[in-house]
Amino acid sequence: MGRWEPGARGRLERAALTLSAEQGYEATTVAQIAAAAGVTERTFYRHFPDKVDAFFPDNTDLLATLATTAREAQDDGSPPRDAAMTALRLFAGYVAEEPERPLLSARVIPAVPALAGRDLLRQQQMVGAMAEGLVAGGADAVAARLAGEAALSAWRTALTIWRADPDRVLTDVVDEVASAASAL
Amino acid sequence: MGRWEPGARGRLERAALTLSAEQGYEATTVAQIAAAAGVTERTFYRHFPDKVDAFFPDNTDLLATLATTAREAQDDGSPPRDAAMTALRLFAGYVAEEPERPLLSARVIPAVPALAGRDLLRQQQMVGAMAEGLVAGGADAVAARLAGEAALSAWRTALTIWRADPDRVLTDVVDEVASAASAL
DNA sequence: GGTGGTGATGTCAGTTTCTGACATGGCGCG
DNA sequence: CGCGCCATGTCAGAAACTGACATCACCACC
Numbered sequence: 001m002g003r004w005e006p007g008a009r010g011r012l013e014r015a016a017l018t019l020s021a022e023q024g025y026e027a028t029t030v031a032q033i034a035a036a037a038g039v040t041e042r043t044f045y046r047h048f049p050d051k052v053d054a055f056f057p058d059n060t061d062l063l064a065t066l067a068t069t070a071r072e073a074q075d076d077g078s079p080p081r082d083a084a085m086t087a088l089r090l091f092a093g094y095v096a097e098e099p100e101r102p103l104l105s106a107r108v109i110p111a112v113p114a115l116a117g118r119d120l121l122r123q124q125q126m127v128g129a130m131a132e133g134l135v136a137g138g139a140d141a142v143a144a145r146l147a148g149e150a151a152l153s154a155w156r157t158a159l160t161i162w163r164a165d166p167d168r169v170l171t172d173v174v175d176e177v178a179s180a181a182s183a184l
Numbered sequence: 185m186g187r188w189e190p191g192a193r194g195r196l197e198r199a200a201l202t203l204s205a206e207q208g209y210e211a212t213t214v215a216q217i218a219a220a221a222g223v224t225e226r227t228f229y230r231h232f233p234d235k236v237d238a239f240f241p242d243n244t245d246l247l248a249t250l251a252t253t254a255r256e257a258q259d260d261g262s263p264p265r266d267a268a269m270t271a272l273r274l275f276a277g278y279v280a281e282e283p284e285r286p287l288l289s290a291r292v293i294p295a296v297p298a299l300a301g302r303d304l305l306r307q308q309q310m311v312g313a314m315a316e317g318l319v320a321g322g323a324d325a326v327a328a329r330l331a332g333e334a335a336l337s338a339w340r341t342a343l344t345i346w347r348a349d350p351d352r353v354l355t356d357v358v359d360e361v362a363s364a365a366s367a368l
Numbered sequence: 369g370g371t372g373g374t375g376a377t378g379t380c381a382g383t384t385t386c387t388g389a390c391a392t393g394g395c396g397c398g
Numbered sequence: 399c400g401c402g403c404c405a406t407g408t409c410a411g412a413a414a415c416t417g418a419c420a421t422c423a424c425c426a427c428c
Contacts, residue, residue: 117301
């Protein structure tokens with residue numbers, strides 16, 4: 001693999017997020033993002049099909065991992081709802097690795113319909129992946145979907161709680177919400 | 185109000201949908217859509233902020249109507265879930281007025297992430313509007329949200345059933361799904 | 369019936385987004 | 399050392415959008 005300065009994709013993602021947080025999404029041009037990352041505008045479009053995609057890191061392997069994790073948890077005897085929560089915890093662990101990202105995203109994404117829509121689409125993909133894994137493990141289709149939606153709902157509320165108090169550990173908040181949900 | 189050939193906005197919406205259904209979304213240019221509607225490309229952008237918006241008719245008054253309808257149904261004694269269903273029925277009535285639209289949309293929107301995302305965003309706005317109306321009528325916040333989500337879920341399944349058999353009356357299918365849901 | 373205002377549209381130039389084609393340069397492998 | 403791979407650079411161009419100004423139908427008012 002030839003390389004000049006490795007990690008161009010990551011630098012582009014970070015530049016897009018930070019610049020948009022500072023000056024707004026439509027005010028920051030792709031040329032700016034590329035310059036901040038030390039590459040050309042053309043290189044940006046080799047990493048991302050379009051401008052909005054720079055705000056949503058590739059998640060194909062995440063989706064696969066969610067599916068297998070949910071399925072394995074279910075194989076170990078968990079009901080679908082708990083199995084989906086286990087998969088969600090895994091996802092929360094990934095997100096918690098760089099906590100600044102969700103904070104910046106929360107400032108940029110909701111203000112831009114194109115970004116907000118793509119965000120919802122990704123969430124639906126995650127629900128679909130978890131449900132798929134559960135179904136592959138023998139769960140009922142609608143039960144699996146409901147379990148996925150419940151996990152997503154827990155994730156959203158956990159994120160909201162955490163954003164109001166970012167000093168807490170994100171995964172702890174997720175655990176808290178998850179246990180509160182299973183108590184219902 | 186000065187006017188040349190009235191209904192430019194509607195013609196643009198229809199042209200965008202039919203052309204995209206024929207040749208695909210990215211293959212149809214805004215200039216094409218405008219020409220098919222008998223206007224200039226510039227006029228297109230006076231009616232819609234961007235290309236994707238042409239596929240989603242303005243819904244600000246629909247959202248307000250959903251909120252008041254849900255609230256009034258609740259004031260008449262319906263529990264939040266049924267009140268949200270009543271508002272949904274109203275929406276179904278609007279959609280049923282031109283049944284070709286949802287059929288074409290179903291062919292175009294899911295294939296294009298930008299459109300699919302915007303679609304989810306609109307659905308969330310509808311849920312928010314119904315929940316808002318219910319809360320204004322004194323309902324609990326989470327109960328109102330759940331009622332809205334339940335109505336949306338019923339809408340989605342009703343649409344799916346109807347698309348498999350478009351000769352049926354859409355509002356009938358909605359009623360059927362609604363009663364099945366309330367039977368749970 | 370003229371006359372002026374209003375609002376939607378046309379025209380045009382310019383920026384930004386995105387794409388295809390080709391050139392370049394570092395890095396691994398024989 | 400030479401060869402090829404692959405990410406990147408360069409350049410041209412189409413398509414998406416925007417601002418500024420002109421135009422033209424319709425409507426109100428006198």
